[in-house]
Every structure is written in C-alpha cells, then in structure tokens.
Amino acid sequence: MRLDSRAPGGFADLRSQSSRRAFSTVQAKICLLSHRPIFNRSHLIRLIEYRPLALRNPAVGNIFRVQAALLVAFRQFLKAHRFTEIITSKLVASGTEGGTNLFELKYSDRVAYLAQSPQFYKEHGVAGFERVYETGHVYRAERHATSRHLTEYYSLDVEFGFIDGPEDVIQLERELLIHIFEILNAEMSDALAAYRKEPLPSMLSYHTGNFPTASNCCARIATALT
Numbered sequence: 001m002r003l004d005s006r007a008p009g010g011f012a013d014l015r016s017q018s019s020r021r022a023f024s025t026v027q028a029k030i031c032l033l034s035h036r037p038i039f040n041r042s043h044l045i046r047l048i049e050y051r052p053l054a055l056r057n058p059a060v061g062n063i064f065r066v067q068a069a070l071l072v073a074f075r076q077f078l079k080a081h082r083f084t085e086i087i088t089s090k091l092v093a094s095g096t097e098g099g100t101n102l103f104e105l106k107y108s109d110r111v112a113y114l115a116q117s118p119q120f121y122k123e124h125g126v127a128g129f130e131r132v133y134e135t136g137h138v139y140r141a142e143r144h145a146t147s148r149h150l151t152e153y154y155s156l157d158v159e160f161g162f163i164d165g166p167e168d169v170i171q172l173e174r175e176l177l178i179h180i181f182e183i184l185n186a187e188m189s190d191a192l193a194a195y196r197k198e199p200l201p202s203m204l205s206y207h208t209g210n211f212p213t214a215s216n217c218c219a220r221i222a223t224a225l226t
Helices: 017-030 041-049 058-080 119-129 166-187 189-193 211-225
Strands: 104-107 110-114 131-139 152-160
Touching: 058 131, 058 152, 058 166, 058 189, 119 131, 119 152, 152 166, 166 189
Parallel strands: none
Antiparallel strands: 104 110, 131 152
C-alpha cells in the first residue's frame, strides 16, 4: 500500500489482482475499516470465522480493552485495601452452592464437576488471610432463554471477615465501584462514548435502604411508567 490521492480512500494497492481480490472479500465481510458497530446478527458468523481480524474493529476490540481496564482497577483497589488475591480450582468433587445444576465430567475413574462458585475456597481464605478476592470463570448448567445467561461467566468475587453488618459490605462495594468507574472514565472514555453519552456515574449519589423500602420504590416507579 502507498499513499495516492487519486485512489479511493487515498491509498493505492500494489498487490497482485488475486491477492487484492481475496483480501477485499474478507475486508468486506467484517467491515475491517469501519468504526461503526458491527453487531448485526447476520454478521455474527463472519465475526467468529475471522475473529483475529474482527478484533481490529474498535466496536469489537474495545469490549476486551474495557474488560482489561476494569480488571486492573478491581485489583488495584482491593490490593490497596489489604486484600489477597487467591486462585482456586475449577474442578471440584461436589457442588458448593445449592439450587444450581452442575456440569459433570469424567475425571480419570471418577466424576468431577465444574465449579459453580469459589465460595467454599473464599471462606477458607478469609480464615487465613481475613480479606480475599478472586477473578475467574464460573459454570452453571442452567437453561436460559436470553443472551445474558449464567452458563459460563467471569466472576469478580470478594470476601472479608470481621464486619459489624451489611453496611460494611455495602460501603466497600460503593468505594470499589467509584474507583472502577473513575478509572474507566479516565482511560476508556473514547470506547465508552460509543455506547453512552454521559460518563459512568459516581456511586456517591446513590442511596441504600432495606428490601421493603427498595421494593416500594420500584413499585412506585413501575406505576409511574404505566
């Protein structure tokens, strides 16, 4: 490729005709040079088929950049607040939480399962470290009718001891979200601008309440919207 103001797009293609034709086909399929979102359902198969190239489109690649920035901010905050990151097994001998189905697999001559949650390990970690967290995959063999399901997801788990009540947990979560949102607003503003006009909100303005209060508030909002 070389700059040429006479050529479409300002570039002249110096490759052979066959190479140019092959690349043009792929380029057209995944809109490689487009900065517009390409999440149309008809494009999903081609996005997967040409995944390495599709990642070069900001609409696709920014998803991973935001995820990476979020994880960095998550770890930064918890490390500054004396939390220890633990890495736990995702192959377990039995379920750690009731009410959810397990993915069963063969483990040599025994049966094992994919972990539903790191809860069991976190509780033991608290006994040793007092404050622990983990980032890792969680698997739940549940049927879902939406694209936002829990069959496999990446979980950010926090566990800590010696608290006086749920208010301590709420306050930590509030401060954690404030930190994460500030980092994302500062470092990923261009990526976020494609999906929202305003920066991520500050959690300082959000109020807390008990379940009956929250339930009544939601009921009033639902009534006002109907």
